[in-house]
Amino acid sequence: MLYPIKFHPILKEKIWGGGKLKTILNKPTETENVGESWEISTVGDDISIVCNGEFTGKTLNDLIKEYKDKLLGKKVYKEFGNQFPLLIKFIDAKEDLSVQLHPDDELAKKRHNSFGKTEMWYVVQADPEAKLIVGFNKDTTKEEYEDFLEKGEITKLLNFESISKGDSYFIKAGRIHAIGGGSLIAEIQQTSDITYRVYDWDRKDSEGNERELHTDLALDALDYNADKTFKLKYSKDKNKINNLISGTYFTTSVIEIENSFERNYKDLDSFKILMCVEGSGTINTQEYSLPVSFGETVLIPAAIENVFIESTSQGIKLLEVYI
Incomplete structure:
Protein backbone atom coordinates (compact mmCIF):
# COMPACT_ATOMS: atom_id res chain seq x y z
CA MET A 1 0.00 0.00 0.00
CA LEU A 2 1.33 3.41 -0.97
CA TYR A 3 1.10 6.15 1.64
CA PRO A 4 2.52 9.66 2.36
CA ILE A 5 6.29 9.28 2.63
CA LYS A 6 8.98 11.14 4.58
CA PHE A 7 12.71 10.81 3.98
CA HIS A 8 15.79 11.33 6.11
CA PRO A 9 17.27 14.74 5.22
CA ILE A 10 20.63 14.66 3.45
CA LEU A 11 22.64 17.42 5.14
CA LYS A 12 25.45 19.26 3.35
CA GLU A 13 28.14 21.27 5.09
CA LYS A 14 29.01 24.44 3.16
CA ILE A 15 31.58 27.20 3.56
CA TRP A 16 28.65 29.65 3.70
CA GLY A 17 26.31 27.51 5.83
CA GLY A 18 24.96 28.32 9.28
CA GLY A 19 22.86 26.90 12.10
CA LYS A 20 19.27 27.66 11.07
CA LEU A 21 18.57 24.23 9.61
CA LYS A 22 19.09 22.92 13.14
CA THR A 23 17.70 25.77 15.25
CA ILE A 24 14.71 26.74 13.08
CA LEU A 25 13.92 23.64 11.00
CA ASN A 26 15.02 21.06 13.61
CA LYS A 27 17.34 19.13 11.30
CA PRO A 28 19.47 16.48 13.09
CA THR A 29 22.96 17.97 13.08
CA GLU A 30 25.56 19.05 15.62
CA THR A 31 27.68 21.11 13.23
CA GLU A 32 27.25 24.85 12.73
CA ASN A 33 27.91 25.23 9.01
CA VAL A 34 25.20 23.10 7.40
CA GLY A 35 24.09 24.94 4.29
CA GLU A 36 21.64 22.53 2.64
CA SER A 37 19.13 19.89 3.57
CA TRP A 38 18.31 17.76 0.54
CA GLU A 39 14.75 16.69 1.31
CA ILE A 40 14.01 14.56 -1.76
CA SER A 41 16.83 13.52 -4.09
CA THR A 42 18.06 10.91 -6.55
CA VAL A 43 21.07 13.00 -7.61
CA GLY A 44 24.31 11.02 -7.84
CA ASP A 45 24.98 9.12 -4.63
CA ASP A 46 22.61 11.34 -2.64
CA ILE A 47 19.57 9.07 -2.67
CA SER A 48 16.75 9.77 -0.23
CA ILE A 49 15.95 7.02 2.30
CA VAL A 50 12.44 6.55 3.73
CA CYS A 51 12.00 7.17 7.47
CA ASN A 52 8.33 6.31 8.08
CA GLY A 53 5.95 3.39 7.65
CA GLU A 54 6.56 -0.01 6.08
CA PHE A 55 9.01 1.40 3.50
CA THR A 56 11.42 2.58 6.22
CA GLY A 57 15.01 2.00 5.07
CA LYS A 58 14.14 1.74 1.38
CA THR A 59 15.51 4.31 -1.06
CA LEU A 60 13.47 6.50 -3.34
CA ASN A 61 15.07 4.61 -6.24
CA ASP A 62 13.79 1.33 -4.76
CA LEU A 63 10.26 2.71 -4.62
CA ILE A 64 10.35 4.10 -8.17
CA LYS A 65 11.55 0.77 -9.57
CA GLU A 66 8.85 -1.13 -7.66
CA TYR A 67 5.87 1.17 -8.07
CA LYS A 68 6.73 3.08 -11.25
CA ASP A 69 3.78 5.20 -12.46
CA LYS A 70 1.81 4.50 -9.29
CA LEU A 71 4.43 6.55 -7.48
CA LEU A 72 5.38 9.11 -10.14
CA GLY A 73 2.32 9.32 -12.40
CA LYS A 74 1.98 7.87 -15.89
CA LYS A 75 3.18 10.89 -17.86
CA VAL A 76 6.05 11.55 -15.44
CA TYR A 77 7.24 7.95 -15.49
CA LYS A 78 7.01 7.84 -19.28
CA GLU A 79 9.25 10.92 -19.56
CA PHE A 80 11.71 10.35 -16.73
CA GLY A 81 11.68 6.61 -16.09
CA ASN A 82 13.46 5.70 -12.85
CA GLN A 83 14.90 9.21 -12.39
CA PHE A 84 12.99 11.40 -9.94
CA PRO A 85 12.57 14.68 -11.85
CA LEU A 86 12.96 17.19 -9.00
CA LEU A 87 15.47 17.99 -6.28
CA ILE A 88 13.91 19.52 -3.16
CA LYS A 89 16.02 21.47 -0.65
CA PHE A 90 16.09 23.83 2.28
CA ILE A 91 19.04 26.24 2.14
CA ASP A 92 20.54 28.22 5.05
CA ALA A 93 22.90 30.95 3.92
CA LYS A 94 24.78 32.43 6.88
CA GLU A 95 27.02 34.12 4.33
CA ASP A 96 26.49 35.01 0.67
CA LEU A 97 26.52 32.12 -1.76
CA SER A 98 28.64 32.42 -4.87
CA VAL A 99 27.29 34.33 -7.86
CA GLN A 100 26.28 31.58 -10.25
CA LEU A 101 23.98 30.30 -12.97
CA HIS A 102 22.85 26.99 -14.40
CA PRO A 103 22.75 25.74 -18.00
CA ASP A 104 19.49 24.90 -19.76
CA ASP A 105 18.52 21.37 -20.79
CA GLU A 106 20.14 21.55 -24.23
CA LEU A 107 23.51 22.79 -23.00
CA ALA A 108 23.54 20.54 -19.92
CA LYS A 109 22.79 17.49 -22.07
CA LYS A 110 25.55 18.39 -24.54
CA ARG A 111 28.21 19.16 -21.92
CA HIS A 112 27.32 17.01 -18.92
CA ASN A 113 24.73 14.44 -20.06
CA SER A 114 22.47 15.98 -17.43
CA PHE A 115 19.24 17.88 -17.10
CA GLY A 116 19.58 21.65 -16.91
CA LYS A 117 18.48 23.50 -13.83
CA THR A 118 15.48 25.77 -13.66
CA GLU A 119 14.54 26.45 -10.05
CA MET A 120 12.45 28.57 -7.71
CA TRP A 121 12.90 29.94 -4.21
CA TYR A 122 10.44 30.53 -1.39
CA VAL A 123 11.72 32.63 1.54
CA VAL A 124 11.04 30.71 4.75
CA GLN A 125 12.83 33.22 6.99
CA ALA A 126 15.00 36.27 6.38
CA ASP A 127 17.15 38.44 8.64
CA PRO A 128 16.40 42.19 8.42
CA GLU A 129 19.13 43.03 5.89
CA ALA A 130 18.96 39.83 3.83
CA LYS A 131 19.07 40.13 0.04
CA LEU A 132 19.08 37.96 -3.04
CA ILE A 133 20.80 38.56 -6.36
CA VAL A 134 18.49 37.83 -9.28
CA GLY A 135 19.56 38.75 -12.80
CA PHE A 136 21.30 41.85 -14.12
CA ASN A 137 20.22 45.39 -13.22
CA LYS A 138 20.24 46.36 -16.91
CA ASP A 139 20.52 44.64 -20.26
CA THR A 140 24.14 43.84 -20.88
CA THR A 141 26.32 42.07 -23.42
CA LYS A 142 28.79 39.24 -23.28
CA GLU A 143 31.62 41.71 -23.82
CA GLU A 144 30.47 44.12 -21.09
CA TYR A 145 29.97 41.23 -18.66
CA GLU A 146 33.49 39.93 -19.34
CA ASP A 147 34.92 43.41 -18.86
CA PHE A 148 33.24 43.93 -15.46
CA LEU A 149 34.19 40.40 -14.35
CA GLU A 150 37.84 40.92 -15.28
CA LYS A 151 37.95 44.21 -13.36
CA GLY A 152 36.42 42.56 -10.27
CA GLU A 153 33.37 44.80 -10.56
CA ILE A 154 30.73 42.25 -11.51
CA THR A 155 28.48 43.28 -8.59
CA LYS A 156 27.89 46.64 -10.33
CA LEU A 157 25.91 44.78 -12.99
CA LEU A 158 23.84 42.65 -10.62
CA ASN A 159 20.28 43.18 -9.39
CA PHE A 160 19.94 43.03 -5.58
CA GLU A 161 16.54 42.28 -4.04
CA SER A 162 15.64 42.89 -0.39
CA ILE A 163 13.58 39.96 0.85
CA SER A 164 10.98 39.08 3.47
CA LYS A 165 9.34 35.88 4.64
CA GLY A 166 6.91 34.59 2.01
CA ASP A 167 8.63 36.18 -1.00
CA SER A 168 9.11 33.83 -3.95
CA TYR A 169 11.34 33.95 -7.03
CA PHE A 170 11.59 32.01 -10.29
CA ILE A 171 15.15 31.37 -11.46
CA LYS A 172 15.14 30.12 -15.02
CA ALA A 173 18.20 28.42 -16.48
CA GLY A 174 20.77 31.00 -17.56
CA ARG A 175 19.76 33.66 -15.03
CA ILE A 176 22.65 34.86 -12.87
CA HIS A 177 21.80 34.68 -9.16
CA ALA A 178 22.96 34.26 -5.57
CA ILE A 179 21.30 33.68 -2.22
CA GLY A 180 22.48 36.30 0.25
CA GLY A 181 23.54 35.88 3.85
CA GLY A 182 20.71 35.76 6.40
CA SER A 183 18.34 33.87 4.09
CA LEU A 184 16.54 30.59 4.82
CA ILE A 185 15.11 29.31 1.55
CA ALA A 186 12.98 26.45 0.27
CA GLU A 187 14.29 25.52 -3.17
CA ILE A 188 12.51 23.50 -5.85
CA GLN A 189 14.56 22.59 -8.91
CA GLN A 190 15.08 20.20 -11.75
CA THR A 191 17.09 17.12 -10.88
CA SER A 192 20.55 18.50 -11.59
CA ASP A 193 23.61 19.55 -9.64
CA ILE A 194 25.28 21.48 -12.48
CA THR A 195 26.33 24.94 -11.34
CA TYR A 196 28.58 27.48 -13.05
CA ARG A 197 30.20 29.62 -10.35
CA VAL A 198 31.40 32.97 -11.73
CA TYR A 199 32.24 35.02 -8.61
CA ASP A 200 32.83 33.94 -5.00
CA TRP A 201 33.49 37.22 -3.17
CA ASP A 202 37.26 36.47 -3.17
CA ARG A 203 36.53 33.91 -0.45
CA LYS A 204 39.03 31.26 0.66
CA ASP A 205 38.47 27.96 2.45
CA SER A 206 40.12 26.85 5.71
CA GLU A 207 43.24 25.84 3.78
CA GLY A 208 43.54 29.20 2.02
CA ASN A 209 42.25 28.02 -1.34
CA GLU A 210 39.72 29.79 -3.51
CA ARG A 211 36.89 27.70 -4.93
CA GLU A 212 36.88 26.81 -8.60
CA LEU A 213 35.21 29.25 -10.97
CA HIS A 214 33.56 28.29 -14.26
CA THR A 215 34.09 31.54 -16.16
CA ASP A 216 34.34 30.13 -19.68
CA LEU A 217 31.51 27.61 -19.31
CA ALA A 218 29.19 30.38 -18.15
CA LEU A 219 29.63 32.68 -21.13
CA ASP A 220 27.37 30.74 -23.50
CA ALA A 221 24.93 29.77 -20.76
CA LEU A 222 24.16 33.26 -19.47
CA ASP A 223 20.99 35.23 -20.21
CA TYR A 224 22.27 38.80 -20.55
CA ASN A 225 18.80 40.41 -20.56
CA ALA A 226 17.52 42.25 -17.47
CA ASP A 227 14.19 40.43 -17.29
CA LYS A 228 12.15 41.65 -14.29
CA THR A 229 9.53 38.89 -14.25
CA PHE A 230 11.34 36.77 -11.66
CA LYS A 231 9.43 37.79 -8.50
CA LEU A 232 6.26 35.74 -8.19
CA LYS A 233 2.98 37.38 -7.23
CA TYR A 234 0.36 35.22 -5.58
CA SER A 235 -2.83 35.35 -3.53
CA LYS A 236 -2.62 34.57 0.19
CA ASP A 237 -6.11 33.24 0.84
CA LYS A 238 -6.44 30.68 3.61
CA ASN A 239 -7.83 27.21 2.93
CA LYS A 240 -7.34 27.74 -0.80
CA ILE A 241 -4.75 26.78 -3.41
Whole structure:
Protein backbone atom coordinates (compact mmCIF):
# COMPACT_ATOMS: atom_id res chain seq x y z
CA MET A 1 0.00 0.00 0.00
CA LEU A 2 1.33 3.41 -0.97
CA TYR A 3 1.10 6.15 1.64
CA PRO A 4 2.52 9.66 2.36
CA ILE A 5 6.29 9.28 2.63
CA LYS A 6 8.98 11.14 4.58
CA PHE A 7 12.71 10.81 3.98
CA HIS A 8 15.79 11.33 6.11
CA PRO A 9 17.27 14.74 5.22
CA ILE A 10 20.63 14.66 3.45
CA LEU A 11 22.64 17.42 5.14
CA LYS A 12 25.45 19.26 3.35
CA GLU A 13 28.14 21.27 5.09
CA LYS A 14 29.01 24.44 3.16
CA ILE A 15 31.58 27.20 3.56
CA TRP A 16 28.65 29.65 3.70
CA GLY A 17 26.31 27.51 5.83
CA GLY A 18 24.96 28.32 9.28
CA GLY A 19 22.86 26.90 12.10
CA LYS A 20 19.27 27.66 11.07
CA LEU A 21 18.57 24.23 9.61
CA LYS A 22 19.09 22.92 13.14
CA THR A 23 17.70 25.77 15.25
CA ILE A 24 14.71 26.74 13.08
CA LEU A 25 13.92 23.64 11.00
CA ASN A 26 15.02 21.06 13.61
CA LYS A 27 17.34 19.13 11.30
CA PRO A 28 19.47 16.48 13.09
CA THR A 29 22.96 17.97 13.08
CA GLU A 30 25.56 19.05 15.62
CA THR A 31 27.68 21.11 13.23
CA GLU A 32 27.25 24.85 12.73
CA ASN A 33 27.91 25.23 9.01
CA VAL A 34 25.20 23.10 7.40
CA GLY A 35 24.09 24.94 4.29
CA GLU A 36 21.64 22.53 2.64
CA SER A 37 19.13 19.89 3.57
CA TRP A 38 18.31 17.76 0.54
CA GLU A 39 14.75 16.69 1.31
CA ILE A 40 14.01 14.56 -1.76
CA SER A 41 16.83 13.52 -4.09
CA THR A 42 18.06 10.91 -6.55
CA VAL A 43 21.07 13.00 -7.61
CA GLY A 44 24.31 11.02 -7.84
CA ASP A 45 24.98 9.12 -4.63
CA ASP A 46 22.61 11.34 -2.64
CA ILE A 47 19.57 9.07 -2.67
CA SER A 48 16.75 9.77 -0.23
CA ILE A 49 15.95 7.02 2.30
CA VAL A 50 12.44 6.55 3.73
CA CYS A 51 12.00 7.17 7.47
CA ASN A 52 8.33 6.31 8.08
CA GLY A 53 5.95 3.39 7.65
CA GLU A 54 6.56 -0.01 6.08
CA PHE A 55 9.01 1.40 3.50
CA THR A 56 11.42 2.58 6.22
CA GLY A 57 15.01 2.00 5.07
CA LYS A 58 14.14 1.74 1.38
CA THR A 59 15.51 4.31 -1.06
CA LEU A 60 13.47 6.50 -3.34
CA ASN A 61 15.07 4.61 -6.24
CA ASP A 62 13.79 1.33 -4.76
CA LEU A 63 10.26 2.71 -4.62
CA ILE A 64 10.35 4.10 -8.17
CA LYS A 65 11.55 0.77 -9.57
CA GLU A 66 8.85 -1.13 -7.66
CA TYR A 67 5.87 1.17 -8.07
CA LYS A 68 6.73 3.08 -11.25
CA ASP A 69 3.78 5.20 -12.46
CA LYS A 70 1.81 4.50 -9.29
CA LEU A 71 4.43 6.55 -7.48
CA LEU A 72 5.38 9.11 -10.14
CA GLY A 73 2.32 9.32 -12.40
CA LYS A 74 1.98 7.87 -15.89
CA LYS A 75 3.18 10.89 -17.86
CA VAL A 76 6.05 11.55 -15.44
CA TYR A 77 7.24 7.95 -15.49
CA LYS A 78 7.01 7.84 -19.28
CA GLU A 79 9.25 10.92 -19.56
CA PHE A 80 11.71 10.35 -16.73
CA GLY A 81 11.68 6.61 -16.09
CA ASN A 82 13.46 5.70 -12.85
CA GLN A 83 14.90 9.21 -12.39
CA PHE A 84 12.99 11.40 -9.94
CA PRO A 85 12.57 14.68 -11.85
CA LEU A 86 12.96 17.19 -9.00
CA LEU A 87 15.47 17.99 -6.28
CA ILE A 88 13.91 19.52 -3.16
CA LYS A 89 16.02 21.47 -0.65
CA PHE A 90 16.09 23.83 2.28
CA ILE A 91 19.04 26.24 2.14
CA ASP A 92 20.54 28.22 5.05
CA ALA A 93 22.90 30.95 3.92
CA LYS A 94 24.78 32.43 6.88
CA GLU A 95 27.02 34.12 4.33
CA ASP A 96 26.49 35.01 0.67
CA LEU A 97 26.52 32.12 -1.76
CA SER A 98 28.64 32.42 -4.87
CA VAL A 99 27.29 34.33 -7.86
CA GLN A 100 26.28 31.58 -10.25
CA LEU A 101 23.98 30.30 -12.97
CA HIS A 102 22.85 26.99 -14.40
CA PRO A 103 22.75 25.74 -18.00
CA ASP A 104 19.49 24.90 -19.76
CA ASP A 105 18.52 21.37 -20.79
CA GLU A 106 20.14 21.55 -24.23
CA LEU A 107 23.51 22.79 -23.00
CA ALA A 108 23.54 20.54 -19.92
CA LYS A 109 22.79 17.49 -22.07
CA LYS A 110 25.55 18.39 -24.54
CA ARG A 111 28.21 19.16 -21.92
CA HIS A 112 27.32 17.01 -18.92
CA ASN A 113 24.73 14.44 -20.06
CA SER A 114 22.47 15.98 -17.43
CA PHE A 115 19.24 17.88 -17.10
CA GLY A 116 19.58 21.65 -16.91
CA LYS A 117 18.48 23.50 -13.83
CA THR A 118 15.48 25.77 -13.66
CA GLU A 119 14.54 26.45 -10.05
CA MET A 120 12.45 28.57 -7.71
CA TRP A 121 12.90 29.94 -4.21
CA TYR A 122 10.44 30.53 -1.39
CA VAL A 123 11.72 32.63 1.54
CA VAL A 124 11.04 30.71 4.75
CA GLN A 125 12.83 33.22 6.99
CA ALA A 126 15.00 36.27 6.38
CA ASP A 127 17.15 38.44 8.64
CA PRO A 128 16.40 42.19 8.42
CA GLU A 129 19.13 43.03 5.89
CA ALA A 130 18.96 39.83 3.83
CA LYS A 131 19.07 40.13 0.04
CA LEU A 132 19.08 37.96 -3.04
CA ILE A 133 20.80 38.56 -6.36
CA VAL A 134 18.49 37.83 -9.28
CA GLY A 135 19.56 38.75 -12.80
CA PHE A 136 21.30 41.85 -14.12
CA ASN A 137 20.22 45.39 -13.22
CA LYS A 138 20.24 46.36 -16.91
CA ASP A 139 20.52 44.64 -20.26
CA THR A 140 24.14 43.84 -20.88
CA THR A 141 26.32 42.07 -23.42
CA LYS A 142 28.79 39.24 -23.28
CA GLU A 143 31.62 41.71 -23.82
CA GLU A 144 30.47 44.12 -21.09
CA TYR A 145 29.97 41.23 -18.66
CA GLU A 146 33.49 39.93 -19.34
CA ASP A 147 34.92 43.41 -18.86
CA PHE A 148 33.24 43.93 -15.46
CA LEU A 149 34.19 40.40 -14.35
CA GLU A 150 37.84 40.92 -15.28
CA LYS A 151 37.95 44.21 -13.36
CA GLY A 152 36.42 42.56 -10.27
CA GLU A 153 33.37 44.80 -10.56
CA ILE A 154 30.73 42.25 -11.51
CA THR A 155 28.48 43.28 -8.59
CA LYS A 156 27.89 46.64 -10.33
CA LEU A 157 25.91 44.78 -12.99
CA LEU A 158 23.84 42.65 -10.62
CA ASN A 159 20.28 43.18 -9.39
CA PHE A 160 19.94 43.03 -5.58
CA GLU A 161 16.54 42.28 -4.04
CA SER A 162 15.64 42.89 -0.39
CA ILE A 163 13.58 39.96 0.85
CA SER A 164 10.98 39.08 3.47
CA LYS A 165 9.34 35.88 4.64
CA GLY A 166 6.91 34.59 2.01
CA ASP A 167 8.63 36.18 -1.00
CA SER A 168 9.11 33.83 -3.95
CA TYR A 169 11.34 33.95 -7.03
CA PHE A 170 11.59 32.01 -10.29
CA ILE A 171 15.15 31.37 -11.46
CA LYS A 172 15.14 30.12 -15.02
CA ALA A 173 18.20 28.42 -16.48
CA GLY A 174 20.77 31.00 -17.56
CA ARG A 175 19.76 33.66 -15.03
CA ILE A 176 22.65 34.86 -12.87
CA HIS A 177 21.80 34.68 -9.16
CA ALA A 178 22.96 34.26 -5.57
CA ILE A 179 21.30 33.68 -2.22
CA GLY A 180 22.48 36.30 0.25
CA GLY A 181 23.54 35.88 3.85
CA GLY A 182 20.71 35.76 6.40
CA SER A 183 18.34 33.87 4.09
CA LEU A 184 16.54 30.59 4.82
CA ILE A 185 15.11 29.31 1.55
CA ALA A 186 12.98 26.45 0.27
CA GLU A 187 14.29 25.52 -3.17
CA ILE A 188 12.51 23.50 -5.85
CA GLN A 189 14.56 22.59 -8.91
CA GLN A 190 15.08 20.20 -11.75
CA THR A 191 17.09 17.12 -10.88
CA SER A 192 20.55 18.50 -11.59
CA ASP A 193 23.61 19.55 -9.64
CA ILE A 194 25.28 21.48 -12.48
CA THR A 195 26.33 24.94 -11.34
CA TYR A 196 28.58 27.48 -13.05
CA ARG A 197 30.20 29.62 -10.35
CA VAL A 198 31.40 32.97 -11.73
CA TYR A 199 32.24 35.02 -8.61
CA ASP A 200 32.83 33.94 -5.00
CA TRP A 201 33.49 37.22 -3.17
CA ASP A 202 37.26 36.47 -3.17
CA ARG A 203 36.53 33.91 -0.45
CA LYS A 204 39.03 31.26 0.66
CA ASP A 205 38.47 27.96 2.45
CA SER A 206 40.12 26.85 5.71
CA GLU A 207 43.24 25.84 3.78
CA GLY A 208 43.54 29.20 2.02
CA ASN A 209 42.25 28.02 -1.34
CA GLU A 210 39.72 29.79 -3.51
CA ARG A 211 36.89 27.70 -4.93
CA GLU A 212 36.88 26.81 -8.60
CA LEU A 213 35.21 29.25 -10.97
CA HIS A 214 33.56 28.29 -14.26
CA THR A 215 34.09 31.54 -16.16
CA ASP A 216 34.34 30.13 -19.68
CA LEU A 217 31.51 27.61 -19.31
CA ALA A 218 29.19 30.38 -18.15
CA LEU A 219 29.63 32.68 -21.13
CA ASP A 220 27.37 30.74 -23.50
CA ALA A 221 24.93 29.77 -20.76
CA LEU A 222 24.16 33.26 -19.47
CA ASP A 223 20.99 35.23 -20.21
CA TYR A 224 22.27 38.80 -20.55
CA ASN A 225 18.80 40.41 -20.56
CA ALA A 226 17.52 42.25 -17.47
CA ASP A 227 14.19 40.43 -17.29
CA LYS A 228 12.15 41.65 -14.29
CA THR A 229 9.53 38.89 -14.25
CA PHE A 230 11.34 36.77 -11.66
CA LYS A 231 9.43 37.79 -8.50
CA LEU A 232 6.26 35.74 -8.19
CA LYS A 233 2.98 37.38 -7.23
CA TYR A 234 0.36 35.22 -5.58
CA SER A 235 -2.83 35.35 -3.53
CA LYS A 236 -2.62 34.57 0.19
CA ASP A 237 -6.11 33.24 0.84
CA LYS A 238 -6.44 30.68 3.61
CA ASN A 239 -7.83 27.21 2.93
CA LYS A 240 -7.34 27.74 -0.80
CA ILE A 241 -4.75 26.78 -3.41
CA ASN A 242 -2.70 29.91 -4.14
CA ASN A 243 -0.68 29.27 -7.29
CA LEU A 244 2.89 30.55 -7.39
CA ILE A 245 3.93 29.22 -10.77
CA SER A 246 2.80 26.70 -13.37
CA GLY A 247 5.47 25.69 -15.84
CA THR A 248 7.13 22.95 -17.82
CA TYR A 249 9.29 21.75 -14.96
CA PHE A 250 7.01 22.10 -11.95
CA THR A 251 3.84 23.68 -10.61
CA THR A 252 4.02 25.17 -7.13
CA SER A 253 1.29 26.59 -4.90
CA VAL A 254 0.98 27.84 -1.33
CA ILE A 255 -1.73 26.29 0.83
CA GLU A 256 -2.25 27.95 4.23
CA ILE A 257 -4.66 25.93 6.33
CA GLU A 258 -6.72 26.82 9.37
CA ASN A 259 -8.43 23.82 10.97
CA SER A 260 -8.75 21.48 7.98
CA PHE A 261 -8.55 21.26 4.19
CA GLU A 262 -9.42 18.51 1.73
CA ARG A 263 -7.30 18.27 -1.42
CA ASN A 264 -8.54 16.20 -4.33
CA TYR A 265 -5.87 14.96 -6.76
CA LYS A 266 -8.10 12.72 -8.87
CA ASP A 267 -7.42 14.63 -12.09
CA LEU A 268 -3.68 15.06 -11.47
CA ASP A 269 -1.35 12.52 -13.10
CA SER A 270 1.70 13.23 -10.95
CA PHE A 271 3.31 12.69 -7.59
CA LYS A 272 2.82 15.55 -5.13
CA ILE A 273 5.30 17.11 -2.70
CA LEU A 274 4.22 19.01 0.41
CA MET A 275 6.89 21.14 2.12
CA CYS A 276 5.89 22.49 5.53
CA VAL A 277 7.13 26.09 5.66
CA GLU A 278 5.15 27.16 8.72
CA GLY A 279 3.22 25.55 11.58
CA SER A 280 2.33 21.88 11.86
CA GLY A 281 -0.49 19.44 11.32
CA THR A 282 -1.45 15.99 10.04
CA ILE A 283 -1.74 14.65 6.50
CA ASN A 284 -4.43 11.97 6.30
CA THR A 285 -5.39 9.49 3.62
CA GLN A 286 -8.12 6.88 3.86
CA GLU A 287 -5.70 4.40 5.45
CA TYR A 288 -2.80 6.45 6.82
CA SER A 289 -2.18 9.44 9.09
CA LEU A 290 1.15 11.29 9.11
CA PRO A 291 2.13 14.17 11.43
CA VAL A 292 4.10 16.92 9.68
CA SER A 293 6.05 19.75 11.29
CA PHE A 294 7.76 22.96 10.21
CA GLY A 295 10.74 22.04 8.03
CA GLU A 296 9.51 18.59 7.01
CA THR A 297 8.76 17.41 3.47
CA VAL A 298 6.28 14.72 2.40
CA LEU A 299 5.98 12.84 -0.90
CA ILE A 300 2.40 11.93 -1.87
CA PRO A 301 2.41 9.09 -4.45
CA ALA A 302 0.47 9.62 -7.66
CA ALA A 303 -1.88 6.76 -6.80
CA ILE A 304 -3.24 8.70 -3.81
CA GLU A 305 -6.16 10.74 -5.12
CA ASN A 306 -7.28 12.51 -1.97
CA VAL A 307 -5.68 13.89 1.20
CA PHE A 308 -7.27 15.52 4.21
CA ILE A 309 -4.99 17.95 6.03
CA GLU A 310 -5.62 19.03 9.60
CA SER A 311 -3.69 21.86 11.21
CA THR A 312 -2.72 22.31 14.83
CA SER A 313 -3.98 25.42 16.62
CA GLN A 314 -1.12 27.46 15.13
CA GLY A 315 -2.16 26.56 11.56
CA ILE A 316 0.01 25.09 8.83
CA LYS A 317 1.45 26.48 5.59
CA LEU A 318 2.55 24.13 2.84
CA LEU A 319 4.24 24.44 -0.51
CA GLU A 320 2.56 22.01 -2.89
CA VAL A 321 4.67 20.87 -5.84
CA TYR A 322 3.89 18.57 -8.77
CA ILE A 323 4.57 18.16 -12.47
